[in-house]
Structure formats: structure tokens, C-alpha cells
Amino acid sequence: MFEWFERRLNPFPGDEPEEPPRTFLAFCLHFTKGAWPFIGLSAVLMMIIALAEVWMFSFLGNIVDWLAARDRATFLEEEGLKLAGMAVIVAVVLPATVYLYGLITHQVLMGNYPMRIRWQVHRYLLKQSMSFYQEEFAGRIATKLMQTALAVRECVIKLVDVMNYVTVYFAGMLFLAASADWKLAAPLLVWLAGYVLLMRHYIPLLGKVAEKQADARSIMTGRIVDSYTNIQTVKLFSHARREASFAREGMNGFLGTVYRQFRLITGLYGMLYLLNALCLVAVGALSIQLWLAEAVTVGSVAVVLGLVLRLWGMSQWIMWELTALFENVGTVQDGIASISLPRVVDDKPGAGELQVPRGEIVFDRIGFHYGKAGGVIDNLSLAIRPGEKVGLVGRSGAGKSTLVNLLLRFHDLQDGRILIDGTDIADVRQESLREQIGVVTQDTSLLHRSLRDNIVYGRPDATEEQVIEAARRAEALEFIEGLTDIKGRKGFDAHVGERGVKLSGGQRQRIAIARVMLKDAPILILDEATSALDSEAEAAIQQNLYRLMEGKTVIAIAHRLSTIAAMDRLIVMDKGSIVEEGSHETLIAAGGIYAGLWQRQSGGFLHVEQAEAAE
8 A cells, every 4th residue: 555655656757857947936836746736635634634623622612511511311312423423533534534644745745756856956967067067066966956855845745734734723713712702712813913923023034044054054065075075185185184174164154054043943932932821821811701701601611722722732833844944945045046057058959869970070160268258269170080080289278178078068169160970069969979979088987886887887788798898908807807895796796986996097097998998989089098007008908999999080188199199190289279280290390389299208208397288
């Protein structure tokens, strides 16, 4: 039965996620699509429960009056049927309604509803631009995703439940009090006015503090996660104390918002308790006065005083619920600031699939800058023939990596266009574009999964034989077979740690090369592909790289000019422009920038002071 209810709401809807709205109400409504029928049913059941509880107080008053007025000998004969009916409602109908309400709320909504939000937000954020992730802590983004999903659930469900329950319950209470004597409703109306004023004063203040608290919490978490992610750097520079201080600043910022929050809660709690006490005294005094005047019965007095005592407890419950509600409102508003951002680089409506039968690449008068006044790349044109191997050369900041990033469409052009086999890459899906390009970068990052998972990332449907062959060609098979992780998993099943921290730089690089070999895309980008390898390993793998290049269009960037000197053509860049191009021999003979860089090499490396590292 539980499983049946748990399957009523799909936690992983297949619809393509859209940009979320930037206002609170619209944001919550956007992520509540598909859940409304169950939220509505939950609200109806809550209304029935509230009405039943008020009606039970009314019946209790009747019982008191019957006990005072009826003869014991004939009491059960006169009122037995009513009592039996009440017993069935209390013992059977009401528990069944509460149980069904619990199934709808807990089994259908509490788990599936926030998971739907996480799923949709995660899929939306995965397609955010590279600049989005470069400007935020990864831990901060993840924290906001998790916090916001839960906060939306709490806002919607608590608001519907609390407002529905309170409205029905309080309306029923006023009706019962007024039906005994209209004067008994007056203190309750005064209490309601005072309660509304208290909430109106305190709740917005709590909401503002909660918004600041959510931001402070994500900053605190982001700082802690940043230290853990870069733990090797922390230890290498002996900065554990400095990192602790950095985290403490974030913790202090969060703690300050906690102090402000609980100052407000203490003030609200004290004022509410006083309001409830005055209400009980007023209703009690008025009830006794009306009873003395024979205007109300003993049962009516019992009902009204019972309702006020119930209201006393319920008002504190409502206070905590509303406090939590507005804390969650602040969390949602803070999350909106990070989640509801347009994708800087997005696919056009109806973008197609890229087909690469030949591998020709054309940069047609492109222009790009990172939001700067001066252009990083300005009016650059370059045509790379199908199957041509091109090396990019230049000092740091020349624009080499920027050119590659534009080809991968990590950024959109300000001017011009980039064509692959005559198709503008801006007109195709980004995933389709990147499926056709294999990339080995200098900074190799592996997933915290098994070595097998990391290698098959290049081709998820690869067979075990293909995985082993790719590892062998990348000169990685020998060290893979000797690996064991902390849980005893061995070889291809061993996990590599966050970002591949358990492997050496050269081992990570070889896994990255194996991954690209398995992908076997028609266009290949090598950005310092062998930079982390020692000379022996580089020599062993170089022949396999040459085989990998066969039949592909290749763009290579390297510190060691000797590794790209044999390319079909070398492109020398400076300040975002192409200043020289030709074969190694031609450029040496020309005596320009390339010749100067070559002369400053020692054993194939660029001289340190030149800092010609690829960006």
C-alpha cells in the first residue's frame, strides 16, 4: 500500500526544464506543477479533520448538558444512538481520514515533491554556462539546490495546511461560541486582531533575517567545501589554520543571523503567551457571568473554555509553523537569486544535430571579449581543412584557449560565426556539438567514481574489451591493474577520489587520454595533452596519440613546441590575432615570434621568464 502511494507522483518528470521565474510566488507555482491534485486532496482532508475536531467540542458540550439534565435510568435509551454514532466517527471515520491524509502528505508529497524540484533544478543548472560555475562555489550551488527544494515544499504545504486548518477551525470556533451567546465571540475576535498584528509585525522581520541566514549558510558551506576540495593545496602550503579562520568568518556570519532570528522569536513567543492568557481570562470571566445570568448552559461554558485552551496550544503551533514558513520564504528567495538565472549560452529553439562527415572547421571573422572594453579576439578568420593537424602557439594571454573554448561553445561570439562542415555551431545543440569533439586538457579532472566509469564516460555503451583496449593504448593498463581503494575495490572497479585525487597527475592524464580514445570523435583538441607525463611515458604514448589523430581534424596546444612541430600547420597567435602561420621550417626561417620562442627552448621547454603557457 505504501509503495502504491509513493508511486503516485513521479519524482523525475521528463519535461525539459525551463528558466524558473524570479518572483517568489511564481517560482513556487512553477515547481509545483503536477503536484497540485495531491496538495488539493491533502487540503480537503485537513479541512475535514479540522471540522471534525470542532464538532467534537460541540458534542462534548451536549454531553455535559445531557449529564446535567437527563435521568440516569433513561439516559442510554434516549442518547445511546447518538453516542454510538459519535463513537464510530471518533474511533473509525476520523482515524481513517487522518491515515489517508498521512498517506497523501507523507508517502506522495514529502519525498517526491522536493525530489521533483531537485531533479528539475539540477538539470537546468547542468546546462548553465561555464562562466556560471566559474563565479560560484560548487558547494554553495549544491547547498542552494538542496535548501531551496525543501524550502519550496515547506512553503507550499505548510501554507496550505496551516491557513486551511486555521481558517476552518477558527471559523467553527466563532460559530460555536456565538451560537451559545454572541458576547462569547467578542474576546475571540479581539484575540484574532491582536494575533494578526503580532504576526504582521514579527513575521516579515523573521523573513528578512531568514533570507540573510540562507545566504550566510550557503557561504559558510561553500567555504568549508572549498577547503575540502582543495585539501592538497591547503596541506602543501601549511594553511590549515588560515583555512579554519576563513571558515570561522563564514560561521560567524551565519551565527549572527541565528542570534537575530532567535531574539525575534523570543519577543514573539512572550507577547503571544500574554495574548493567550488575557483571552482565557476574558472568556472565562465572561462565561461565568453569562452562566450566572442563566444566559448559557454549563455545556456551553465547557465547550468555549475547551476551545480557548485548544486555541492556546494551537496559536503557538501556528506561530512556529509561520516562523518556519517565513524562514523557508527567505531560503527560497535566496535560492531564486542563484537558480533563476538565464542561460548565457543556450540552444536555439529547434536546434538540430551536428553531423561531421569531413571535419572542416572555419572561424569566420569572429570577435569575442570577456565583458571587457577591448577585444580578446577581434576579427579573426581561420580555416582548418578536413583531417588537418594544426598546432596553436603563442604566449600566455594570446587567445589560444579562448579560441578552443569558442569552438566548444563555452561562450557565444559577439561577432562572426564558427562553421563545422558548413554548419554554424550556434544552430545546433551544444551536446550534439561536443559529442563530435574529443578533448584532453592540461588540468585533468576525474569523477569520484570507478576507473571504469571514468573511461566509459567517453562512450557509455562501450564493451569491457573496448575499455581495456583504450586503457592499454593510453599506457594506463599496468597501473590500473595494481590499484586498490579503501573499500577493497581493485583495478577498474577502484574509485579515484574527488577530482581523481588518489591518482598522480600522469595517471589522471592517461585516464583522460583513454577516455578520449574510446570516444573516438572526428575532431580532436589536445590542450597540453601530455604535460603531466614524464618523458618516458610521453614517448610511450606519443605513437598512440598519433594513431588517435589519424583521420581526425586536430587542434593542439603545447608548452613543448617539439611536440607540435610535426603538425601540418602551426598557427602563431598574439593578442587575440593570428600573426604567423605555416610549417615549423617555414616559421623558423621567417625569424618571427615562433622562431624566437623556439630559440629560447631548452630540451623542448619554453624558457620560464617567457611564461608562454597555454591559457
